[in-house]
Amino acid sequence: MSRMTLNFEDYLLVMWEYQESFGKVSETDISKRLKIRPPTVNEYVHKLQQMGLVQIKTREVSFTNSGKRFTIPIVRAHRIAEVFAQKVLEVPWEEVHKAVMDLEHLFSGNYGENLYKHLGYPSTCPHGNPISVAEKDSSASVMISPEGTYKIKRIIFEDYSLLTKLANVSILPDTTVKIYKDGRTELEGPGGSIYLDDSETQMVHLKKTS
Numbered sequence: 001m002s003r004m005t006l007n008f009e010d011y012l013l014v015m016w017e018y019q020e021s022f023g024k025v026s027e028t029d030i031s032k033r034l035k036i037r038p039p040t041v042n043e044y045v046h047k048l049q050q051m052g053l054v055q056i057k058t059r060e061v062s063f064t065n066s067g068k069r070f071t072i073p074i075v076r077a078h079r080i081a082e083v084f085a086q087k088v089l090e091v092p093w094e095e096v097h098k099a100v101m102d103l104e105h106l107f108s109g110n111y112g113e114n115l116y117k118h119l120g121y122p123s124t125c126p127h128g129n130p131i132s133v134a135e136k137d138s139s140a141s142v143m144i145s146p147e148g149t150y151k152i153k154r155i156i157f158e159d160y161s162l163l164t165k166l167a168n169v170s171i172l173p174d175t176t177v178k179i180y181k182d183g184r185t186e187l188e189g190p191g192g193s194i195y196l197d198d199s200e201t202q203m204v205h206l207k208k209t210s
């Protein structure tokens with residue numbers, strides 16, 4: 001990470017991502033994802049607790065209701081900034097998440113809503129995650145879906161190595177994929193096949209087939 005300091009918004013964004021993908025988040029997860037030493041994460045998380053935004057049980061962190069209310073606009077700003085980065089700055093799909101980590105702080109509040117208007121009110125970020133951030137999502141992860149043909153809905157956990165892996169075989173939101181489960185989980189897309197590990201199968205969600 002090139003920046004010297006991390007905004008606490010980054011913590012909340014990462015927590016949201018873990019919560020949505022795995023239903024839980026620990027200080028270790030945050031530490032790994034943000035590449036910050038555990039004691040620093042611990043200190044930050046306690047600050048967030050003092051602010052009433054999170055609660056901590058053993059090492060697991062979760063949002064309070066006011067924490068959720070506070071974080072939803074941050075997630076929204078992130079997703080709008082990603083659309084901007086992809087459409088206007090022409091940042092490649094797998095890099096937009098990383099690219100906007102600084103920008104999005106500029107885009108919260110009214111400026112972000114102006115940008116949203118100029119972008120033509122997109123409904124999702126480039127990874128398929130809704131700009132109108134909802135707490136619950138009914139889409140099914142690859143993990144819980146049986147073998148079959150699906151369309152990709154969203155990559156909830158915007159992990160650079162996963163995004164790169166998917167982009168290499170042209171698997172993006174709306175792409176049709178075949179899922180094979182034979183001990184391992186295989187995703188066949190327009191540009192070839194990849195295997196997902198267990199945690200990655202929770203990060204990729206599929207559209208409901210009707």
Ligand SMILES: [Zn+2]
Binds near residue numbers: 079082126158
């Ligand atoms: Zn995204």
